[in-house]
Amino acid sequence: MDVATLVEQAREGRPRAVARLISLVEGASPQLREVMAALAPLSGGAYVVGLTGSPGVGKSTSTSALVTAYRKRGKRVGVLAVDPSSPFSGGALLGDRVRMSEHASDPGVYIRSMATRGHLGGLAWSAPQAIRVLDAAGCEVILVETVGVGQSEVEIAAQADTCVVLLAPGMGDGIQAAKAGILEIGDVYVVNKADRDGADSTARELNHMLGLGESRGPGDWRPPIVKTVAARSEGIDEVVEALEKHRAWMEEHGVLDARRRRRAANEVENIAVTALRERIGDLHGDQRLDALAERIITGRLDPYTAADELIESVTQA
Template sequence: MPAADVAALVAAAREGGPRAVARLITLVEGASPQLREVMAALAPLAGRAYVVGLTGSPGVGKSTSTSALVTAYRRRGKRVGVLAVDPSSPFSGGALLGDRVRMGEHASDPGVYIRSMATRGHLGGLAWSAPQAIRVLDAAGCDVVLVETVGVGQSEVDIAGQADTCVVLLAPGMGDGIQAAKAGILEIGDVYVVNKADRDGADATARELNHMLGLGEARAPGDWRPPIVKTVAARDEGTDEVVEALEKHRAWTEEHGVLAERRRRRAAREVETIAVTALRERMADLHGDRRLSALAERITAGELDPYDATVELLEGLTGG
């Protein structure tokens, strides 16, 4: 694609053109040589969307809950973007679960854009390109961006760093209380949702969660206390209450400066990730490089230790 097309793509995306949004996210996912140009064009247009992350154990109904939230926000006249981050196929590298199929009821709505993204082996429950994809949807005029992650686990809590508000979903009868404590998700949730609340044990799950949240509290007066909302997402029950909880959290973060700080930290992590990725690519080019071989020879001869060798290598790579 000619470089001149980037400006046209961005302009079309601002008008809500789904093809333009899709092309921009494809450039992001593919780490296109034009990615820097795309990000430069989007930078002054982004920063307006509210980013809501949804995570939880497999089977709690994340996709169904996400679809219900899309419906609720559309009732309020909001434009909604959805990034559904799925596990990767070990063969093609593509997303396995296909959330766009499960959210088919929104496919014909011009006010909704849904994109499945593959983790491509990235730990933390998010694709490495998710921050840039969020920026595309933000710049394209989405009022709310919902980011649904793969099933949460020991290390899969990256969503807390990418979202303005993080929703943790649980369900009765799945041992989610213990899983929540193990995975550390009690520390990342801003709003907790007990989905499938029509099942036996829903009240017990909510009580257990409330107890565990109380045990882990170290909050000062005026700090945010995460609410617990019970839903039956498949029947769109309780979804409006979730949206109300999200709006209350948003108002609290804006009033206390938490939202601005979260976004600053998010930007810092994004820069760090890009820098580390660039450095890793340079390191990959070193295999067979004489500089690395020479350092290895000095280490084996006892002339240099590995740490000083690393410093020397990094200085050579970065020009420091």
């Protein structure tokens, strides 16, 4: 099927067409440039919410509860759930689809699991393009759930309009938050499993750490802390309310446009760096690279100057 037809069918909300487009993205298809060119004028309207946190805090359950809450408000919802890749097959466990099976028959919800394929940072490399597909397909809210690997998982802050950090009592998450850069990326904090002992102390500890680390002026956003029991949908409406307040604040202060510009700039940079890396990778065994290496080991050239020469030769080729 040609790209124009796929895009048209995706705009009509046909899940198979959306799946085909995301598969083209994941597989780095030769048609990827054509797909992105076709989607560019159709995207930009979706509100992207990232959900991150340590394994076991209830990210998938919270995502499912948020889908239900947004559907009650009449919103079309897309879910991008990033699973860790198998080191053997390269595929993802797709456990998030199992947890969100209650939404499988809802035509207003599209759920896609993606494998990281070895990419660090909690997201798949192709996540930005997959988000654009869901946006162009008419999803008004896109929930991006990260892997759940812990301290290296802050990449979601660069991909989402609003970043939700989930914690749970009894998991040492207070300490994890302090040392993982989590205090810098959260726009809304959720203490899930609040029916457990220690939920109040976890919220207090988090609030204290946010107070210690903040350098906010009058009118700046202060991340709220919401307690939930996602398995029973308790507190989820309050989370949605906090998300909408953050969105309104960003729109009022020009933060939303700034974040989206930064996101687009990061995407362009990543694509360009990847293309350059591939071109440099093709030089292994090339006489130019061998000649530079020879000059380095004989002391006639330093590695930084050699790198400059290599970049110049690659970009002019």
